[in-house]
Amino acid sequence: MTTRPAFLLRIAAAAASLALAAPSAMAWTGKPVRMLVPAPAGGTMDVLARLLADQLSADLGQPVVVDNKPGAGGGIAITTMLAAPADGQTIMVTASNVLTEVPHVLKPAFDPLKDVRPVAAVARSRMVMIGAPGLPARDLKSLVGYARANPGKLSFASYSAGTASHYAGMIMNQKAGLDLQHVPFAGSAPALAQVMGNQIAVMYDGMVTSLPMIRAGKVQVYAVASKSRSALLPQVPTFAELGYPEMEFSNWVGVIASSKLSPELAQQIHAAAYKAASAARVRDRMEALGYEPLPAQPLPQLSESVRAEFERNAGIVKAFNIQP
Template sequence: MTTRPAFLLRIAAAAASLALAAPSAMAWTSKPVRMLVPAPAGGTMDVLARLLADQLSADLGHPVVVDNKPGAGGGIAITTMLAAPADGQTIMVTASNVLTEVPHVLKPAFDPLKDVRPIAAVSRSRMVMIGAPGLPARDLKSLVSYARANPGKLSYASYSAGTASHYAGMIMNQKAGLDLQHVPFAGSAPALAQVMGNQIAVMYDGMVTSLPMIRAGKVQVYAVASKSRSALLPQVPTFAEMGYPEMEFSNWVGVIASARLSPELAEKIQAAAYKAAAAPRVRERMEALGYEPLPAQPLPQLADSVRTEFERNAGIVKTFNIQP
C-alpha cells in the first residue's frame, strides 16, 4: 500500500519532470506576441509570417498576432519594432534585404547592423534570371550572344532600384559585355507583367514570385544566381556553371528583433522560431511558396552573415555609383 507522503513525493517528481520536458520556448513569454510584417496582407511574405505565427501560437500556448506595417522598404515596421520595449513581445518577420540592400538606397533613421538583431533565418529565396516568352534565345549562352548582336535594343527589369535585382543586371552587363538598360519597377508584379507581355526582355527576380510563372510557361528561365542548383528548379543551371560566379544573390526570410533584446531572450525566441519552421506543415507550405528551408544558425554566425552581405552590397553600390 502506498503511503500518503510517498504518493505526494511521486506527484512532485512527476510535476518536476513535466517542467523539465517543456520546450524552452515556453519560458520566452506568458503574454500575446506582436509579429510585425513589412508587407501588405495577402502577399507571399505575409502568408509565410502567418504560418509561423500560427505554429508559434500553438507551441507557446499564447496568441501571436500578425500586424502588417508596409512602407519605406521595411522602415516603418522596423521603426515600430524599435520603439517597442525590448522584452520579446514585439518581433518581426521579414526578408533580409530590409537590412542588407534597402538601407543603401533609402538611408533609414536606424542602423541595420547596430539597432537590429537577426534572430532566425528560416528559409531562402534565390534569384533567377527570367526572360520574355518571345525571346529567341533559349539558354543563357544564346541570350548573351543575342544581346551582343542587338546592342541598345534590350532592357532588363528590376523589382526596385538599388536592390539585388538591380545589382545583378549591372554585374551581368559588366561581366558578359552587355548593354541592357535598367528599367526599375515598384515591386515584382508589375515588372513580371512587362516581361510576360514581351515589353521587356529579361528580369532578375526572386524565385518566390517568378516560380509560378516559370512553371506555367509564361516566362523563360535562364539561370539561378547561386553556386549550387536549386532543388525547386534542378534542371536550371547556375550562373557559376555558366562562368559567372559573381552572380550570387538570395534573400532569407526570418525573424528579427531589437538589438536591445538580451542574448538569453534572443536564444529562446530563436529556438521557438526554428522549431515552428521545422513543423511539417510549415515546411511543406514554405516549399510550395518557392522558399527553401534553411538549417538553424547560431546568433553570432547569422549576425556575421548579415554584416558580410551588407558590406558586399555597399561595395556594389559604390562600384556602380548607384544613387539613392
C-alpha cells in the same frame, strides 16, 4: 514494484524533458506576441508570417498576432519594433534585404547592424534570371550572344532600384559585356507583366514571385543566382556553372528583433522560431510558396552573415553608383 532508484531516474528524466521544452515556452510569458510584417496583408511575406504565427501560437499556447506595417522598404515596421520594449513581446518577420540592401539607398533612421538583431533565418528565396517568352535565346550562352548582337536594344527589369534585382543586372552587364538598360519597377508583379508581355527582355527576380510563371511557361528561365542548384528548379543551371560565380543573390526570411533584446531571450525566440519552421505543414507550405527551408544557424553566425552581405552590397552600390 517500482524501486526508489528507478523512481528517481524517472523524475530526473521528466525534469530533463521540462528543461528541454522550457527555452521556447519561456520566450514569452502570458501576453500576446506582436509579430510585425513589413508588407501588406495577402502578399507572400504576409502568408509566410501568418503561417509561422499560427505554429508559434500552437507551440507556445498563447496568441501571436500579425501586425502589417508596410512602407519605407521595411523601415516603418523596424522603427515600430525598435520603439517597443525589448522584452520579446514584439518581434518582426521579414526578408533579410531590409537589413542588407534597402539601407544603402533609403538611409533609414536606424543602424541595421547595431540596432537590429537577426534571430532566425528559416527559409530563403534565391534569385533567378528570367526572360520574355518571345526571346529567341533558349539558354544563357545564346542570350549573351543575342544581346551582344543587338546592342542598345534590350533592357532588364528589376523589382526596385537599389535592390539585389538591380545589382544582379549591373554585375551581369559588366561580366558578360552587355549593355542592357535598367528599368526599375515598384515590385515584382508589374515587372513580370512587362516581361511576360515581351515589352522587356529579361528580369532578375526572386524565385518566390517568378516560380509560378516559370512553371506555367509564361517566362523563360536562364539561370539561378547561386553556387548550387535549387531543389525547386533542379533542371536550371546556376550562374556559377555557366562561368559567372559573382552572380550569387538570395534573401532569407525569418525573425528579427531589437538588438537590446537580452541574449537569453534571443536564444529562446531563436529556438521557438526554428521549432515552428520545422513543423511539416509549415515546411510544405514554405516550399509551395517558393521558399527553401533552412537549417538552424547559431546566432553569432547569423549576425555575421548579415554583416557580410551588408558590406558586399555596400561595395556593389559604390562600384556602380547605384541610386534609389
